[in-house]
Amino acid sequence: MDIIKSIACAFLFLPTLANAQRQEVPVYLDNSKPVEERVEDALSRLTLEEKVALTHAQSKFSSAGVPRLGIPECWTTDGPHGIRPEVLWDEWDQAGWTNDSCVAFPALTCLAASWDTEIARLYGKSIGEEARYRNKNMLLGPGVNIYRTPLNGRNFEYMGEDPYLAGRMVVPYIQGVQANGVAACVKHYALNNHEVNRHTTNVIVDDRTLYEIYLPAFKAAVTEGKAWAIMGAYNLYKDEHNCHNQFLLNNILKGEWKFDGVVVSDWGGTHDTGEAIRNGLDMEFGSWTNGLSNGSSNAYDNYYLALPYLQLIREGKVGTEELDNKVRRILRLAFRTNMNPQRPYGALCSDEHFDAARRIGEAGIVLLQNRDNVLPIDTDQAKRILVVGENAIKMMTVGGGSSSLKAKYELSPLDGLKKRINGRTEVLYARGYVGDPTGEYNGVVTGQNLRDDRSPEALIDEAVEMARTADYVIFIGGLNKSTGQDCEDSDRAGLALPYDQDRVIRALAAANKKLIVVNISGNAVAMPWLKEVSAVVQAWYLGSEAGNALASILLGDVNPSGKLPFTFPNALEEVPAHKLNTYPGKPREDGSHIVDVEYNEGLFVGYRWTDKEKIRPLFPFGHGLSYTTFEYGKATTDKKVIKAGEPVTFTVNVRNTGKREGSEIVQLYISDKKSSLPRPVKELKGFSKVRLQPGEAKQVSITVNTDALSFFDDSKHEWVAEPGEFEALIGASSTDIRDRIKFELK
Known part of the structure; x- marks a missing residue:
């Protein structure tokens, strides 16, 4: 009897089921339709309020979706060297996840130094897979701002001084990322060439220099790499903030280059509702550090492109043409990323990714000097190797600003050497100097206790005494990612090595002729001791596999092949931004807090300047030795x-x-x-x-x-x-x- 009732009920519902099957499926959900057709269909179904909600953040790193239509939220994550750990909804503090560690890849200066487009593609593919696994649909990177001064604290995130090299390297990186259904957000567009006064610097540059030096890498990213997102810079150009800049965004990016992706503001880079509406910005992020500030229960509603925008439309003071253009781009982003059914699943902290990090590091390490072929180290002939320097043990994946990471592991240079030598040769360590013994950024703590209360003299004396009986001495120093060095929101004070490292190096050189200096940095440094040491290696920030990558070069498992992506000057006076006294600019006298920076050197940046002035630099652009x-x-x-x-x-x-x-x-x-x-x-x-x-x-x-x-x-x-x-x-x-x-x- 129950079976008969069930069959009867089924027949009763047949007309309803048939009608449901005949209902038209929304085009925006039909993946067989062209993307542009889907975009227009979805756009037609959105309310005014839903459209405005798409254009601004709803949390520190996300913007709203449209649950009613099944359009998901947009989740961004900092790169460009690894996937940032999760933070709280409204604050920068850590969310406390236990599964948000990542592979830390080498800094982009290292990638550029590889001069290897296939390595760039591997980098993009690997980091894109990590972003995809964490279900991010926008990676905030890579960066391609030109290296104008060696004092720029953010140079380590960029790809050097030459626009052609940066352009060739950024294209496969983008393609590798986006093959995972994750948008690459190329930054910081444009003329963001130092960190001092970064919110108030107005760059004055002629059109020729702009187009020949500072735009080509961005153009390659858009027209060849087909980047799905671009991030505006904090600074100003033509007295307009670059996150809503008519000339850069509307005229060049969306006009001349036909960019069809989204323009994203840097966090806190939006300053005016009217300009944000008119001048090319599509998505506003981070306009207040804390989303619950300004006495509002939800400060995101008060963002420039939130309720203020909605109110202007309701009052008839602005139309919806610009809004629809923004929303089309945001919908296009969604269909390319988290609404793409062909999107792969990604992977996190895989063996393949750690292997990629090591290979990228090995490809980018540059052998700058090698007198008497002291490198590679012959462990069959060496009984004792002395390693000196804080950077031999200090974790470098934490710090530096928004690229700071919570790496699953980071193998130090000292541990990498010990692991590779594996007891055949005695590896000793001396501190040599104390730089920054701390290790914390945004709640991520290295867990290292690097405090050492001994005097500089005691540290040097210990290292020198040990150096006298060593077969090789390897000094591993350079910069770190602390404020005032290679770090966002600050620049270096000068070209010299910090923490009196020159003194340590010279003392070691006097004690042992087989001294190898490994400089870890994202910037050029002065080397007044160059003629006193046997070998110099430029090692960059190498990420999780730092120790393995460096050991493979020093011990000859891998033949170095990297070349410098920027010029090493002998002194700051050889750098035109400093020679012409244009860095970091001159404050206006009108009380506006704007600082004008004139790029008076024009085209002549890096080797273009040394060629013109017939200067012999410390190390030229493109230099790198081999075994x-x-x-x-x-x-x-x-x-x-x-x-x-x-x-x-x-x-x-x-x-x-x-x-x-x-x-x-x-x-x-x-x-x-x-x-x-x-x-x-x-x-x-x-x-x-x-x-x-x-x-x-x-x-x-x-x-x-x-x-x-x-x-x-x-x-x-x-x-x-x-x-x-x-x-x-x-x-x-x-x-x-x-x-x-x-x-x-x-």
Whole structure:
């Protein structure tokens, strides 16, 4: 009887089920439809209040969705070197999760130093998988601001001084991240080149310099990398804050480059409702440090793009055209990320990710000097190795600002060496100096107790005494991520090493000729002791696998192949921002607190300046040694005369003339021999990394098109390639030019 009743009930509901099946499925939920069609359908279903709610934060790191329509929240996370630990809804304090540790990847200066686009893709893929696993749909990175001064506390998060190199490295990083259904949010757009007065600095720069130096990496990120998000910078340009800047956001980014993603404010970078409405901002985040401030139960409602925006619309003072444009971009972001059914699942703290972190570190470490081939260390001949310096033991993944991480682990350089040597050679340690013994940022604590109350003299005496009987001495120092060093919201006081490290190094050099200096930093440092030491290694901030990556280079398991992504000057006076006395700018006298910074050096940043002024830097852009040697043959070209729009290819034979496998980075610079406007002596326009076995030779070919010959004519507001004579320079660095070829543009 029960069976008969069930069948009867089923028949009663058949018409209802049939009607339900005939109901039209919303297009925005139909993944077979084009994204733009889905965007318009979803837009048509939103109320005014729901639209406004999408454009501003609802917590420290998220913005609202539309539960009624199944549109999820947008969750962002700081990168660009790892996935930030969870914080409380309204505060920066830790949320107390036990499963939000991550892999700490090397800093972006290290990635840039690899000059390896496949390594950049691996980096993006790996960090994107970590973000996806934590269900984030926007990674706040990478950064591509140009290295204008070595004092910038945030240089370690960027990709060096050359716009071409930064552009080539950022594109595969973005593609790797976004393959996981996570948006890369490229930052900080634009002209964010130092941290002092970062909220009040107004940059004064000519259009030509803007387009040739400070925009190309961002343009590559948008037009080639297809970045889904861009973050505005704190500073001002043309007296408008860059998070709502008509010229940068509407004219260039969304106009000239056809950017179809979202523009996100930096946290606290929004200052005015009207400008935020009109001048290109799409999503406002972090306009107050504490979401519960200003006497409101929910301060997010009072954000510039929240109730103030809604009220202006209701009063008829502004229309909804700009709002609809913002919401289209936000919906497009959702369909690309957490509403994409093909989105992969990601992975967190996997063996593959730790392996990637190690490989990236190994690829980016730069061997700057190696007298008498003291490196690699021969453990068969060495009985005692002395390691000196705080940076040999100090955790570097905590600190530095928003890129601070809660790493699952961080292997120190000292422990990495001990692990690799594994008792065959005695590894001793002496502190040498005390820098910053603390280790905490935003509630993440390293747990290290690095306090040492001994006097500087006692520390040096101990290290020197131990150095006299060591076969090798490795000093591991440099900067750290404390305020006033490599750290967000502060700049360095000078070029010198802090904590009187120069004194320690010189004392060690006098005690032992086999002294190897490892500089850990994201910036250039002065080296007044350079001629007194055998070897110098630039090691960057290497993340979780720091100890393994550094040990593999020092002990020769991996042949170093990194090259500098920025120039090391001998002194600040060799840096144009300081030589011309334009850093950090001049405060206005009108009481506005605005600081004007004039980029009077124009195009001549980094090696462009040293070339122009005929300065021999401490270490040039593109410099990096190997444990083997490379011989360059005579360069050739497929054509000596080209027409506008034609590509031209330059080829050189490179041979490994040493006794071990190694990789060389062949660099192509272009020189315009006669131009109607002043141009740099040469500019990087191509590079290729080639791996060679001992005795092996390969042809390396680099192709460029007319863009590589062009300059930006600001009087015409267009790129121009003038007919005439050019020269291609093939080299191992910006100063180590191996061959030249002249060619002509008709």
